[in-house]
Amino acid sequence: MSSDTGLVVGQKRWTSWALGLLAWAVGLLFFFPIFWMVLNGFKEEIDANSSPQLFFDPTLDRYRDVTSETPGLLGFKEAFANSFWIVLISTILVMILAVPAAYSLAIRPVRKWRDVLFFFISTKFLPIVGAILPLWIIARDLDLLNTRTVLIILYTAMNLPLAVWMLRSFFMEVPRELIEAAQIDGAGLRGQLTSVVMPIVAPGLAATALLCVIFAWNEFFLAVQLNPVDGSTMPIWVTSNVSTRGNFLAKLSAASTLATLPVVLAGWVAQKRMIRGLAMGAIK
Amino acid sequence: MNHSRPFRRRPVSIGAATVVAFSLVAAACGSDDDSSSDDAAASDDSSAASDDSSEASEDAPEGDRSINVAIVGNPQLESIAELTPELFTAETGIEVNYTVLEEQALREITTRDVGAGGEQFDVVQIGMFEAPQFGANGWLVPLDDFAADDPDYNPDDLIPAVADGLSYDGSLYASPFYAESSFVMYRQDVLDEAGLTMPDEPTWDEVAEIARAVDSDEMAGICLRGKPGWGDLGASFTTVLNTFGGTWWAANEDGTIGEAQVDQPEFAEALNFYVDLVNDAGEDDAANSSFNECLALYQDGKVAMWYDATVAAGLLEADDSPVQGLNSFALAPTKETDASGWLWAWALAIPVSTTDQDAAWDFISWATSEEYINSAGEMLPGGWAAVPPGTRTSTYENEDYLAAAESFAPKTLDAMNAAPIDNPGTTPRPGLPGVQYVGVPEFQDVGTRCTEQFSSAIAGNTSVDDALSACQDIASEYSS
Numbered sequence: 001m002s003s004d005t006g007l008v009v010g011q012k013r014w015t016s017w018a019l020g021l022l023a024w025a026v027g028l029l030f031f032f033p034i035f036w037m038v039l040n041g042f043k044e045e046i047d048a049n050s051s052p053q054l055f056f057d058p059t060l061d062r063y064r065d066v067t068s069e070t071p072g073l074l075g076f077k078e079a080f081a082n083s084f085w086i087v088l089i090s091t092i093l094v095m096i097l098a099v100p101a102a103y104s105l106a107i108r109p110v111r112k113w114r115d116v117l118f119f120f121i122s123t124k125f126l127p128i129v130g131a132i133l134p135l136w137i138i139a140r141d142l143d144l145l146n147t148r149t150v151l152i153i154l155y156t157a158m159n160l161p162l163a164v165w166m167l168r169s170f171f172m173e174v175p176r177e178l179i180e181a182a183q184i185d186g187a188g189l190r191g192q193l194t195s196v197v198m199p200i201v202a203p204g205l206a207a208t209a210l211l212c213v214i215f216a217w218n219e220f221f222l223a224v225q226l227n228p229v230d231g232s233t234m235p236i237w238v239t240s241n242v243s244t245r246g247n248f249l250a251k252l253s254a255a256s257t258l259a260t261l262p263v264v265l266a267g268w269v270a271q272k273r274m275i276r277g278l279a280m281g282a283i284k
Numbered sequence: 285m286n287h288s289r290p291f292r293r294r295p296v297s298i299g300a301a302t303v304v305a306f307s308l309v310a311a312a313c314g315s316d317d318d319s320s321s322d323d324a325a326a327s328d329d330s331s332a333a334s335d336d337s338s339e340a341s342e343d344a345p346e347g348d349r350s351i352n353v354a355i356v357g358n359p360q361l362e363s364i365a366e367l368t369p370e371l372f373t374a375e376t377g378i379e380v381n382y383t384v385l386e387e388q389a390l391r392e393i394t395t396r397d398v399g400a401g402g403e404q405f406d407v408v409q410i411g412m413f414e415a416p417q418f419g420a421n422g423w424l425v426p427l428d429d430f431a432a433d434d435p436d437y438n439p440d441d442l443i444p445a446v447a448d449g450l451s452y453d454g455s456l457y458a459s460p461f462y463a464e465s466s467f468v469m470y471r472q473d474v475l476d477e478a479g480l481t482m483p484d485e486p487t488w489d490e491v492a493e494i495a496r497a498v499d500s501d502e503m504a505g506i507c508l509r510g511k512p513g514w515g516d517l518g519a520s521f522t523t524v525l526n527t528f529g530g531t532w533w534a535a536n537e538d539g540t541i542g543e544a545q546v547d548q549p550e551f552a553e554a555l556n557f558y559v560d561l562v563n564d565a566g567e568d569d570a571a572n573s574s575f576n577e578c579l580a581l582y583q584d585g586k587v588a589m590w591y592d593a594t595v596a597a598g599l600l601e602a603d604d605s606p607v608q609g610l611n612s613f614a615l616a617p618t619k620e621t622d623a624s625g626w627l628w629a630w631a632l633a634i635p636v637s638t639t640d641q642d643a644a645w646d647f648i649s650w651a652t653s654e655e656y657i658n659s660a661g662e663m664l665p666g667g668w669a670a671v672p673p674g675t676r677t678s679t680y681e682n683e684d685y686l687a688a689a690e691s692f693a694p695k696t697l698d699a700m701n702a703a704p705i706d707n708p709g710t711t712p713r714p715g716l717p718g719v720q721y722v723g724v725p726e727f728q729d730v731g732t733r734c735t736e737q738f739s740s741a742i743a744g745n746t747s748v749d750d751a752l753s754a755c756q757d758i759a760s761e762y763s764s
Binding site (some may be wrong): 046050051071072073074136137140145224230239240247 | 360366385386575583604606
């Protein structure tokens, strides 16, 4: 009897070891390309393109190359600032529009809320490439080509359905009894929102906003089609380091690392809230 | 009754949110209008920059003008951006905003912008494939009148084959900034050691024999493109196909696409030759290799020969190249024809939708002039070896250039002049002239889909026969 339980405990320990090892292996596998990118950014072009080597003389020259400013060319600073403002404004707009929408779909559902919900998500059914020509023609006719405004509008529209869906599931988590208790205590809508609903859904708001930031920050297709000229964004700047004739891997790696950093930092800062938020919203 | 209050308030709060939303968009719009190229965050910088430009324009003959130029990421084209403020804007008062795009994105965006009149760009960079087609479609401004009235331009100095390739119906539609042919680059030391000699004008059989002889475990015999794409494997292979006497389509009498010729014996012979050579003596992972991969392999000493663009010679002989001084060059290998090298140019053109055509021409005239090549040779950090090659005869008569590019300049000029732009093969082709492609828009689709099949044959995932029969079906879709 006692030997049996010993065997079971041993088996359990063995399984958890194996699972842990597997998790590490999968994690490393996913991380490897990023590791390689970071490493390549510190190499000379010729080293980056020749047979892989782990040890080499690291250099910051590639970072200097990609951040050097030439008048008339999209530089790092300009692209960063453009991306920053476009992402910030579009995310604020998304949140301003999505919070009331999610509220009216979760806590105080409007009539036919189910149809509304599916209408929102149906706007994501069409691959964006299928809509690009009409979008381009509308932008041309409204004189919005080559402006940051067109990207702010489209990134807001692009992230809105997702934000509404995510926020709705967070709002569903708020216990009805708490709201009723607040109402009995005489709290108005604003009071209910600020003192009951918002504190509970705050992690969800942070997670949603972070996802919107990531999607908008990384968006390439709309940016390259509608605004490759003035006020273009980081992904466009990254690809401007690709060369058709000549080695560019180290330069591109340095540029990609710079473009990735802000999102990694934002994710790291928001990590705790984000994980709680995702676990709360996504799994239920 | 109690909860009726929230319902009365709701429209108010939605209204407030809408107002905030619109004011944010309006703020964004405003910042676009105020400072056209700089952003709100860097407004200090932008006001400083505009001060500079207004000072410059006081001396300049023209007012406050600016143009948008789309270019491909390429060392020669990026260096022009560095020289523009000093050499062009200071002289003319015209500011130039460059957009550097990766080749495929540039193609899509310029084709759409030029074709649909988007006015996103005042000057677009297009290839030799597009220039005559866009010209024939009426999308580009013909440059002949501008060139004739401009004493600095000197159109007669352009290398004739290049100017022909960028013209339609006798009119020049794009001015070449950079041009290339293809030839064989090889390691003289490796061939010497093996006791082999490369003829100046080799045949493919001779090149294949040398490649197989020098091929070893450490060093492949030859690097050939195997990456799918009409401009990648498609370009290299089509030059081989041409000189083997094959072609993609027969031409109808009116020049339209006739029957697909992929099922002909010449096509099979060319593809079998190419695939066998890559498999016997080619680079590792050939199915994923194109210009940049072969360049890296060659510089790393992993291949002994390389058949590709002439511009590669400048990179192999650059000061930072590990193989500098070890290379020799030979014309593109032939079989049934006299010459087989390709012809390609990146050229600047003016879309008809451009509002300020004079400013656009001023820029093109400067960027593609002999004067620019001279200034670039003196001012660029890469020196004379880094100037845009292949466009003007005067470049190849310039002693400074010849001194810097001694080992490859004469062979490059020979290759450019030999490129059989008007008659690349043994049979008439449909569409406009072209060597490593067929000058019809359909070739982009057919070339890319067929080279996916061929690349898969190189990787050994499909047989050459299956690849040929799939490609014959693809090419037949466009036959009429």
